[in-house]
Amino acid sequence: MANNTSTISPDPTHSEGQQHPIGLYLKIWALLFVLSTLSYLVDFFHIQGYLRWGLVLTFMVLKAGLIVAIFMHMWWERLAIIYAILIPPLCLLVLVGLMASEADYTLFSRLTYFGR
Protein backbone atom coordinates (compact mmCIF):
# COMPACT_ATOMS: atom_id res chain seq x y z
CA MET A 1 0.00 0.00 0.00
CA ALA A 2 1.46 3.34 -1.03
CA ASN A 3 2.75 5.25 1.98
CA ASN A 4 2.76 8.89 1.03
CA THR A 5 4.97 10.92 3.31
CA SER A 6 4.27 14.32 1.74
CA THR A 7 3.20 16.89 4.25
CA ILE A 8 1.63 20.11 2.96
CA SER A 9 2.17 19.94 -0.84
CA PRO A 10 -1.00 18.77 -2.63
CA ASP A 11 -0.50 15.45 -4.38
CA PRO A 12 -2.97 15.03 -7.22
CA THR A 13 -1.98 11.46 -8.08
CA HIS A 14 -2.78 10.26 -4.57
CA SER A 15 -5.04 7.25 -5.03
CA GLU A 16 -4.48 4.67 -2.30
CA GLY A 17 -6.49 6.30 0.45
CA GLN A 18 -5.34 9.28 2.42
CA GLN A 19 -2.21 8.69 4.43
CA HIS A 20 -0.06 11.36 5.93
CA PRO A 21 2.42 11.33 8.79
CA ILE A 22 0.70 11.40 12.16
CA GLY A 23 2.93 14.32 13.16
CA LEU A 24 0.94 16.58 10.86
CA TYR A 25 -2.31 15.78 12.68
CA LEU A 26 -0.72 16.32 16.06
CA LYS A 27 0.61 19.73 15.00
CA ILE A 28 -2.76 20.84 13.61
CA TRP A 29 -4.45 19.48 16.73
CA ALA A 30 -2.16 21.63 18.89
CA LEU A 31 -2.86 24.62 16.66
CA LEU A 32 -6.60 24.09 17.11
CA PHE A 33 -6.14 24.09 20.88
CA VAL A 34 -4.20 27.35 20.68
CA LEU A 35 -6.88 28.98 18.50
CA SER A 36 -9.63 27.77 20.85
CA THR A 37 -7.78 29.15 23.84
CA LEU A 38 -7.35 32.47 22.06
CA SER A 39 -11.07 32.53 21.26
CA TYR A 40 -11.91 31.86 24.89
CA LEU A 41 -9.51 34.60 26.03
CA VAL A 42 -11.36 37.13 23.86
CA ASP A 43 -14.31 36.60 26.16
CA PHE A 44 -12.25 36.18 29.32
CA PHE A 45 -10.63 39.58 28.85
CA HIS A 46 -14.00 41.17 28.02
CA ILE A 47 -12.82 42.50 24.67
CA GLN A 48 -15.78 44.35 23.11
CA GLY A 49 -16.94 45.92 19.89
CA TYR A 50 -15.41 45.46 16.46
CA LEU A 51 -12.19 43.98 17.88
CA ARG A 52 -14.21 41.22 19.56
CA TRP A 53 -16.17 40.44 16.39
CA GLY A 54 -13.03 40.57 14.27
CA LEU A 55 -11.05 38.24 16.53
CA VAL A 56 -13.92 35.82 17.11
CA LEU A 57 -14.61 35.53 13.37
CA THR A 58 -10.92 35.26 12.45
CA PHE A 59 -10.28 32.44 14.93
CA MET A 60 -13.47 30.74 13.82
CA VAL A 61 -12.51 30.81 10.15
CA LEU A 62 -8.96 29.64 10.89
CA LYS A 63 -10.19 26.72 12.97
CA ALA A 64 -12.81 25.79 10.39
CA GLY A 65 -10.24 26.00 7.61
CA LEU A 66 -7.78 23.74 9.41
CA ILE A 67 -10.43 21.15 10.21
CA VAL A 68 -11.73 21.05 6.63
CA ALA A 69 -8.34 21.17 4.92
CA ILE A 70 -6.28 18.83 7.10
CA PHE A 71 -8.55 16.68 9.26
CA MET A 72 -11.09 16.24 6.46
CA HIS A 73 -8.28 15.88 3.89
CA MET A 74 -9.69 18.50 1.52
CA TRP A 75 -6.19 19.86 0.92
CA TRP A 76 -5.28 16.65 -0.90
CA GLU A 77 -8.50 16.08 -2.83
CA ARG A 78 -9.19 16.72 -6.49
CA LEU A 79 -10.22 20.25 -7.49
CA ALA A 80 -13.53 18.93 -8.83
CA ILE A 81 -14.71 17.79 -5.42
CA ILE A 82 -13.14 20.72 -3.56
CA TYR A 83 -15.11 23.20 -5.68
CA ALA A 84 -18.27 21.08 -5.64
CA ILE A 85 -18.31 21.14 -1.84
CA LEU A 86 -16.80 24.50 -0.88
CA ILE A 87 -18.39 26.88 -3.39
CA PRO A 88 -22.12 26.27 -2.65
CA PRO A 89 -21.76 27.36 1.00
CA LEU A 90 -20.53 30.72 -0.30
CA CYS A 91 -24.09 31.24 -1.55
CA LEU A 92 -25.06 31.21 2.11
CA LEU A 93 -23.34 34.57 2.45
CA VAL A 94 -26.05 35.92 0.18
CA LEU A 95 -28.68 34.54 2.57
CA VAL A 96 -26.87 36.08 5.53
CA GLY A 97 -26.73 39.45 3.78
CA LEU A 98 -30.42 39.33 2.89
CA MET A 99 -31.49 38.30 6.39
CA ALA A 100 -29.28 40.93 8.03
CA SER A 101 -30.98 43.57 5.94
CA GLU A 102 -34.41 42.14 6.82
CA ALA A 103 -33.62 42.01 10.53
CA ASP A 104 -32.43 45.58 10.46
CA TYR A 105 -35.73 46.58 8.90
CA THR A 106 -37.65 44.59 11.53
CA LEU A 107 -35.81 46.38 14.31
CA PHE A 108 -36.44 49.75 12.68
CA SER A 109 -40.15 48.96 12.31
CA ARG A 110 -40.47 47.86 15.92
CA LEU A 111 -38.75 50.96 17.23
CA THR A 112 -40.67 53.32 14.97
CA TYR A 113 -44.20 51.89 15.19
CA PHE A 114 -44.24 50.18 18.55
CA GLY A 115 -42.00 52.71 20.19
CA ARG A 116 -39.85 50.12 21.89
Place this chain on the structure above:
Amino acid sequence: MATTQSTPPTSGWTGLTHDWASDKEAFKQVPWGKAMMWIFLLSDTFVFSCFLTGYMTVRMGTTEAWPNASEVFALHIAGQDVPLILIAIMTFILITSSGTMAMAVNFGYRRDRRKTTALMLITALLGASFVGMQVFEWSKLIAEGVRPWGNPMGAAQFGACFFMITGFHGLHVSIGVIYLCIVAFKVLRGDYEHTGKYEIVEITGLYWHFVDLVWVFIFALFYLW
Protein backbone atom coordinates in the same frame (compact mmCIF):
# COMPACT_ATOMS: atom_id res chain seq x y z
CA MET B 1 -7.66 0.89 -6.38
CA ALA B 2 -8.56 -0.11 -9.96
CA THR B 3 -9.57 2.76 -12.19
CA THR B 4 -11.33 2.38 -15.51
CA GLN B 5 -9.79 5.43 -17.18
CA SER B 6 -7.29 4.78 -19.95
CA THR B 7 -5.26 7.89 -19.07
CA PRO B 8 -4.50 9.04 -15.51
CA PRO B 9 -6.68 11.97 -14.39
CA THR B 10 -4.94 15.33 -14.74
CA SER B 11 -4.62 17.75 -11.88
CA GLY B 12 -5.39 21.39 -11.35
CA TRP B 13 -7.75 23.44 -13.53
CA THR B 14 -7.37 21.10 -16.52
CA GLY B 15 -8.29 18.25 -14.24
CA LEU B 16 -11.33 20.18 -13.02
CA THR B 17 -12.70 20.68 -16.53
CA HIS B 18 -11.83 17.12 -17.54
CA ASP B 19 -13.59 15.71 -14.47
CA TRP B 20 -16.79 17.67 -14.91
CA ALA B 21 -16.84 17.13 -18.67
CA SER B 22 -16.30 13.39 -18.44
CA ASP B 23 -18.93 10.68 -18.43
CA LYS B 24 -19.67 7.99 -15.81
CA GLU B 25 -18.20 9.77 -12.80
CA ALA B 26 -17.20 13.32 -12.04
CA PHE B 27 -15.04 12.74 -8.99
CA LYS B 28 -12.17 10.61 -10.26
CA GLN B 29 -10.46 8.36 -7.76
CA VAL B 30 -12.78 9.46 -4.98
CA PRO B 31 -14.49 6.40 -3.50
CA TRP B 32 -18.25 6.56 -3.95
CA GLY B 33 -18.89 6.48 -0.18
CA LYS B 34 -16.60 9.43 0.44
CA ALA B 35 -18.18 11.56 -2.30
CA MET B 36 -21.64 10.75 -0.95
CA MET B 37 -20.68 11.63 2.60
CA TRP B 38 -19.26 14.97 1.43
CA ILE B 39 -22.48 15.75 -0.40
CA PHE B 40 -24.52 14.80 2.66
CA LEU B 41 -22.33 17.07 4.80
CA LEU B 42 -22.87 19.87 2.29
CA SER B 43 -26.62 19.54 2.78
CA ASP B 44 -26.17 19.45 6.55
CA THR B 45 -24.09 22.62 6.29
CA PHE B 46 -27.12 24.30 4.74
CA VAL B 47 -29.37 23.05 7.54
CA PHE B 48 -27.15 24.45 10.29
CA SER B 49 -26.57 27.63 8.34
CA CYS B 50 -30.33 28.16 8.19
CA PHE B 51 -30.53 27.81 11.97
CA LEU B 52 -27.60 30.13 12.60
CA THR B 53 -28.90 32.68 10.09
CA GLY B 54 -32.31 32.50 11.75
CA TYR B 55 -30.65 33.14 15.10
CA MET B 56 -28.82 36.12 13.63
CA THR B 57 -32.08 37.47 12.21
CA VAL B 58 -34.08 37.30 15.44
CA ARG B 59 -31.21 38.61 17.52
CA MET B 60 -30.74 41.60 15.24
CA GLY B 61 -34.45 42.26 15.03
CA THR B 62 -35.36 42.23 18.70
CA THR B 63 -35.55 45.45 20.64
CA GLU B 64 -34.79 43.71 23.93
CA ALA B 65 -31.21 43.10 25.02
CA TRP B 66 -29.85 39.64 24.23
CA PRO B 67 -28.83 37.67 27.34
CA ASN B 68 -25.10 37.93 28.02
CA ALA B 69 -23.71 34.51 27.13
CA SER B 70 -20.71 34.91 29.44
CA GLU B 71 -23.04 35.29 32.40
CA VAL B 72 -25.71 32.82 31.36
CA PHE B 73 -23.19 30.05 30.75
CA ALA B 74 -20.94 30.77 33.71
CA LEU B 75 -20.44 28.19 36.41
CA HIS B 76 -19.96 29.00 40.05
CA ILE B 77 -16.72 27.28 41.04
CA ALA B 78 -14.92 27.81 44.34
CA GLY B 79 -16.79 31.01 45.06
CA GLN B 80 -16.07 32.54 41.66
CA ASP B 81 -18.25 32.88 38.59
CA VAL B 82 -16.13 31.41 35.80
CA PRO B 83 -17.56 32.49 32.44
CA LEU B 84 -18.10 29.92 29.69
CA ILE B 85 -15.98 27.33 31.46
CA LEU B 86 -18.22 24.42 30.58
CA ILE B 87 -18.32 25.54 26.95
CA ALA B 88 -14.53 25.81 26.89
CA ILE B 89 -14.23 22.28 28.26
CA MET B 90 -16.75 21.01 25.73
CA THR B 91 -14.79 22.68 22.92
CA PHE B 92 -11.54 21.07 24.05
CA ILE B 93 -13.22 17.69 24.31
CA LEU B 94 -14.58 17.92 20.79
CA ILE B 95 -11.24 19.05 19.35
CA THR B 96 -9.51 16.18 21.13
CA SER B 97 -12.07 13.79 19.69
CA SER B 98 -11.30 15.14 16.20
CA GLY B 99 -7.65 14.49 16.88
CA THR B 100 -8.24 10.89 17.97
CA MET B 101 -10.50 10.42 14.94
CA ALA B 102 -7.80 11.66 12.56
CA MET B 103 -5.35 9.22 14.15
CA ALA B 104 -7.92 6.41 13.81
CA VAL B 105 -8.21 7.11 10.07
CA ASN B 106 -4.44 6.99 9.77
CA PHE B 107 -4.24 3.65 11.57
CA GLY B 108 -7.18 2.38 9.53
CA TYR B 109 -5.22 2.84 6.32
CA ARG B 110 -2.26 1.11 7.95
CA ARG B 111 -4.75 -1.74 8.63
CA ASP B 112 -3.93 -1.72 12.35
CA ARG B 113 -7.37 -2.88 13.50
CA ARG B 114 -6.78 -2.74 17.24
CA LYS B 115 -5.47 0.81 17.28
CA THR B 116 -8.16 1.96 14.86
CA THR B 117 -10.92 0.45 17.00
CA ALA B 118 -9.43 1.82 20.19
CA LEU B 119 -9.12 5.34 18.81
CA MET B 120 -12.63 5.26 17.36
CA LEU B 121 -14.06 4.15 20.70
CA ILE B 122 -12.12 6.88 22.51
CA THR B 123 -13.58 9.35 20.01
CA ALA B 124 -17.06 8.00 20.73
CA LEU B 125 -16.50 8.26 24.47
CA LEU B 126 -15.39 11.87 24.16
CA GLY B 127 -18.46 12.58 22.03
CA ALA B 128 -20.72 10.95 24.59
CA SER B 129 -19.20 13.05 27.37
CA PHE B 130 -19.80 16.14 25.23
CA VAL B 131 -23.48 15.26 24.94
CA GLY B 132 -23.61 14.63 28.69
CA MET B 133 -22.25 18.10 29.35
CA GLN B 134 -24.72 19.61 26.90
CA VAL B 135 -27.54 17.84 28.72
CA PHE B 136 -26.25 19.28 31.99
CA GLU B 137 -26.16 22.74 30.38
CA TRP B 138 -29.76 22.31 29.22
CA SER B 139 -30.98 21.18 32.65
CA LYS B 140 -29.23 24.12 34.31
CA LEU B 141 -30.78 26.64 31.93
CA ILE B 142 -34.22 25.07 32.15
CA ALA B 143 -33.99 25.19 35.94
CA GLU B 144 -33.15 28.89 35.67
CA GLY B 145 -36.31 29.50 33.66
CA VAL B 146 -35.10 29.52 30.07
CA ARG B 147 -37.90 28.43 27.76
CA PRO B 148 -38.29 28.59 23.96
CA TRP B 149 -40.84 31.39 24.45
CA GLY B 150 -39.09 33.44 27.09
CA ASN B 151 -36.48 33.72 29.81
CA PRO B 152 -35.68 35.97 32.78
CA MET B 153 -32.39 37.20 31.36
CA GLY B 154 -33.35 39.09 28.23
CA ALA B 155 -34.81 38.74 24.73
CA ALA B 156 -37.46 36.05 24.54
CA GLN B 157 -36.00 34.47 21.39
CA PHE B 158 -32.82 33.36 23.17
CA GLY B 159 -34.25 30.06 24.42
CA ALA B 160 -35.68 29.02 21.08
CA CYS B 161 -32.36 29.65 19.35
CA PHE B 162 -30.31 27.97 22.05
CA PHE B 163 -32.41 24.80 22.30
CA MET B 164 -32.85 24.44 18.54
CA ILE B 165 -29.22 24.96 17.58
CA THR B 166 -27.57 23.03 20.41
CA GLY B 167 -30.30 20.41 20.24
CA PHE B 168 -29.71 19.67 16.58
CA HIS B 169 -25.97 19.68 17.13
CA GLY B 170 -26.25 17.37 20.14
CA LEU B 171 -28.43 15.05 18.07
CA HIS B 172 -25.77 14.93 15.38
CA VAL B 173 -23.09 14.18 17.98
CA SER B 174 -25.23 11.38 19.43
CA ILE B 175 -25.80 9.85 16.01
CA GLY B 176 -22.06 10.15 15.39
CA VAL B 177 -21.29 8.29 18.62
CA ILE B 178 -23.54 5.41 17.56
CA TYR B 179 -22.09 5.42 14.04
CA LEU B 180 -18.55 5.37 15.45
CA CYS B 181 -19.32 2.44 17.74
CA ILE B 182 -20.86 0.41 14.92
CA VAL B 183 -17.95 0.96 12.55
CA ALA B 184 -15.39 0.42 15.35
CA PHE B 185 -16.83 -2.98 16.17
CA LYS B 186 -17.00 -3.94 12.51
CA VAL B 187 -13.34 -2.98 12.11
CA LEU B 188 -12.40 -5.03 15.16
CA ARG B 189 -14.38 -8.00 13.91
CA GLY B 190 -12.44 -7.87 10.64
CA ASP B 191 -15.40 -7.09 8.39
CA TYR B 192 -13.21 -4.98 6.10
CA GLU B 193 -10.28 -7.35 5.87
CA HIS B 194 -11.42 -9.24 2.78
CA THR B 195 -11.45 -6.10 0.63
CA GLY B 196 -8.69 -4.42 2.60
CA LYS B 197 -10.48 -1.13 2.06
CA TYR B 198 -10.59 1.04 5.14
CA GLU B 199 -12.16 4.09 3.53
CA ILE B 200 -15.12 3.53 5.84
CA VAL B 201 -13.02 4.82 8.72
CA GLU B 202 -12.21 7.96 6.78
CA ILE B 203 -15.87 8.41 5.81
CA THR B 204 -16.87 8.08 9.47
CA GLY B 205 -14.12 10.57 10.22
CA LEU B 206 -15.59 13.06 7.76
CA TYR B 207 -18.92 12.96 9.61
CA TRP B 208 -17.22 13.36 12.95
CA HIS B 209 -15.06 16.29 11.84
CA PHE B 210 -18.20 17.93 10.47
CA VAL B 211 -19.77 17.72 13.92
CA ASP B 212 -16.68 19.44 15.34
CA LEU B 213 -16.81 22.00 12.54
CA VAL B 214 -20.41 22.93 13.34
CA TRP B 215 -19.43 23.36 16.99
CA VAL B 216 -16.65 25.78 15.95
CA PHE B 217 -19.33 27.96 14.38
CA ILE B 218 -21.82 27.58 17.23
CA PHE B 219 -19.11 28.35 19.80
CA ALA B 220 -18.06 31.50 17.96
CA LEU B 221 -21.45 32.79 16.87
CA PHE B 222 -23.68 31.85 19.78
CA TYR B 223 -21.49 31.75 22.87
CA LEU B 224 -18.81 34.29 22.11
CA TRP B 225 -20.64 36.89 20.07
